[in-house]
Amino acid sequence: MAEQGGDLAGKRILVPESRDLDLFAGMMEQHGAETIRCPMVKILDLDDPAPARDWLERLLTEGFDDIVLLTGEGLRRLMTVARAMEREADVVAAIGRARVFVRGPKPVKALREIGCSPFKSAPTPTTDGVIAMLSEQELDGHRVGIQLYPDNPNEPLLEAVRARGGMPVAVTPYRYANDSETGAVQTAIRDMAAGRIDFVAFTASPQVRRLHEVAEACGLADEFRQGFARTRIAAVGPVVAEAVEAAGGTVAVSPESTFHMKPLVNAIRRLLTDGAGAR
Known part of the structure; x- marks a missing residue:
């Protein structure tokens, strides 16, 4: 459960992680975020x-x-x-x-x-x-x-x-293998387009591709473009950032040197704390 008063309080963050989904989401919830768990890809x-x-x-x-x-x-x-x-x-x-x-x-x-x-x-x-x-x-x-x-x-x-x-x-x-039901991914795309998600935090490039593929296959290409334009995107490292850019997005924040989940959470927190990402 999100803690009240943290520096991510009031922020809704889409979490496409699969393997460490609960761990990653929990890191952000500790700082007040509301997370939307939507695992995109399973490793088999x-x-x-x-x-x-x-x-x-x-x-x-x-x-x-x-x-x-x-x-x-x-x-x-x-x-x-x-x-x-x-x-x-x-x-x-x-x-x-x-x-x-x-x-x-x-x-x-x-x-x-x-x-x-x-x-x-x-x-x-x-x-x-x-x-x-x-x-x-x-x-x-x-x-x-x-x-x-x-x-x-x-x-x-x-x-x-x-x-x-x-x-x-x-x-x-x-x-x-695709992990999340297509319906959940469609909902995430629509929520991003409607401005109901503040951040999407990508930890692997296949997550970006899966989101894009579902949008194309389900007639949500316009919503995908709108969502990528208005939702701040966090990328765990340069490989993921390249995938975001290839899909037409812009990375708002990424760790500077250590490409793990905790530095990604801290980078999001810094972006919000210093006001650089305020809208």
Whole structure:
């Protein structure tokens, strides 16, 4: 329940998060917000784990000189497959022998969960940031295991590795499924267009795409454009901000450096406290 008198008091915030929905919404409710929970995307295991299993087999038999992790969820799903293979300890040891490059803080956390640490983190948690990081490394002749995420084959990243003489071996170890009923998403779009929502707080780019897809499929394209124009948008980091801009929106606030949910909540609070977002 929202607390009275917090610096988010009186604000209605749409929360499209799925995995940590209650945690994220609770963070804002602690500061007085009224949250509208509307989970957009669910993360699921692969229907067929063979691609992830094959990637792990290559890691174990050939070894990777370098590993690139784009998401923490990707590593966790790979470890789920490793446990099913009864090779968890072997996989952890093989990861520990490689130079591990990460896109952002979430894969760092996932690495620490298995007792490993990154060799280097990207200067910004984007594909361009990862490419810039790898451009400073010797990759000639290296086998480079690359963990991708669904709906993005990321050919620019793979090509950047090839251009430096590396041999990319890519895997996408999980999939997305629509989580929220279409009716709930439609209601959220109409509420945004009508000015009944003060903020929408995006934590992943598929949430933005799902909102846009439902609008297009359900004849709510005009309402979507109106809602994106009048509702302040908070994005957890630059990848999400890019998705918002691609959908025609403008990000009102985003954390400056640490791209987690708590810094996002604090960024929203600062925006309201200093009056920069007043309407």
